[in-house]
Amino acid sequence: GAVVSQHPSRVICKSGTSVKIECRSLDFQATTMFWYRQFPKQSLMLMATSNEGSKATYEQGVEKDKFLINHASLTLSTLTVTSAHPEDSSFYICSASEEGGGAFFGQGTRLTVV
Amino acid sequence: AQKITQTQPGMFVQEKEAVTLDCTYDTSDQSYGLFWYKQPSSGEMIFLIYQGSYDEQNATEGRYSLNFQKARKSANLVISASQLGDSAMYFCAMREGWGGSNYKLTFGKGTLLTVNP
Numbered sequence: 001g002a003v004v005s006q007h008p009s010r011v012i013c014k015s016g017t018s019v020k021i022e023c024r025s026l027d028f029q030a031t032t033m034f035w036y037r038q039f040p041k042q043s044l045m046l047m048a049t050s051n052e053g054s055k056a057t058y059e060q061g062v063e064k065d066k067f068l069i070n071h072a073s074l075t076l077s078t079l080t081v082t083s084a085h086p087e088d089s090s091f092y093i094c095s096a097s098e099e100g101g102g103a104f105f106g107q108g109t110r111l112t113v114v
Numbered sequence: 115a116q117k118i119t120q121t122q123p124g125m126f127v128q129e130k131e132a133v134t135l136d137c138t139y140d141t142s143d144q145s146y147g148l149f150w151y152k153q154p155s156s157g158e159m160i161f162l163i164y165q166g167s168y169d170e171q172n173a174t175e176g177r178y179s180l181n182f183q184k185a186r187k188s189a190n191l192v193i194s195a196s197q198l199g200d201s202a203m204y205f206c207a208m209r210e211g212w213g214g215s216n217y218k219l220t221f222g223k224g225t226l227l228t229v230n231p
Contacts, residue, residue, distance in 0.1 A: 034218060043205065043221045044159075091157055095217065103149070103209070103217035105159035 002028045004096045006106025013084055013113055021079045021109045023094035029074035030096035034103075035067075038091040047092075050077045084113040117141065118206050118222035126228050127196045134181070135191040135225045137206030143167075147209040148189040149219065150180065154202040162204075165189055196229045203227075 003026040013019050023033055032051055036044040048069050049057040056069035066088075068080040077096075081088055093108040119138045127133040139148065150162040165173045165180045173180040181190040193200060203226050207219040 032217070038157075043223045044219075046218060046220075049218060093157070093159060095159075095219070097217035102161070102164065103219060104161070105151075108157040108159075110157065 002026075002096075002098065002102070002104045004030075004094065004104045004106045006094055006109055008109060009107055010110045011112070013111070015085055015113055016083055018080055018082045019084055019111060021081075021092055021094075021111075023077045023079070023096065023106050025075045025096040025098070025104075028096075028098045030077075030098055031074065032097050033071060033077040034095045034097075035069060035077075035079050036093050036095070038093065038108075040091075044093065047079075081111065084111070086113045089113045117220045118208055120206055120222035120225050122225045123223070124226045124228070126230060127193075129198060129229055129231050130195055132192060132194045133196055133227065135193070135204050135206075135227065136188070137190055137222060138186070138188045139206075139208050140187065141208065141210050143210045145211060148180070148182070149207040149209070150178070150189075150191045151205045151207060152200075152202045153205060153224070159205075163191065193227075198229050198231060201227060201229045 005024045007022045035047045038044045047062045050069045050071040052071045058064045071077040089112050094106045095103045097103045117140050146167045148165045152160040163173050163175045163178045163180050165182045177194045179192045203224045205224045206222040
């Protein structure tokens with residue numbers, strides 16, 4: 001299958017700071033990328049859909065000003081958690097899809113806000 | 115109403131035996147796709163198997179097979195000859211609609227599989 005790379009895999013940051021997570025499709029062009037959040041022992045919940053060259057579509061209840069998404073190229077989408085607080089600590093994982101292809105996931109990022 | 119239901123929070127199986135993980139779904143779309151992913155403790159989501167709504171044959175990938183019963187809206191995962199490395203969380207997911215690159219998935223709550231030696 002296609003390869004999606006997510007970076008960093010783990011990050012610890014201080015409360016009030018911002019953290020950027022990158023999601024790259026390494027061997028295909030991803031017209032659409034998705035960002036999910038997963039709390040411990042729970043399922044993946046879709047946060048937003050990122051389309052190259054246009055604004056992201058956020059799911060109900062997700063603060064767009066807190067979770068900034070940028071999809072500036074066909075191979076890169078970024079999620080920035082702004083003014084992070086301990087309740088933002090979670091596992092964030094992206095997936096990327098290509099035209100006619102499947103959905104491929106990155107390795108995930110474990111964010112801890114202290 | 116939940117779109118993907120996995121009724122087994124946890125399952126245990128002896129090594130080398132087969133195990134079935136249940137998944138039922140709810141959709142009014144005629145075109146949809148069903149996925150199974152494995153998530154080990156490291157967190158990565160490993161794609162296992164896919165079944166399209168129009169596929170007449172049950173999907174198989176090595177030791178994984180998908181028991182697709184469309185009328186019952188079920189898509190159970192069967193793992194044959196379980197191995198210790200199969201111990202992980204397993205998620206069933208659905209994509210509604212068809213075409214394009216919109217692989218927005220809805221996930222079930224998952225089943226934690228433990229393989230005993």
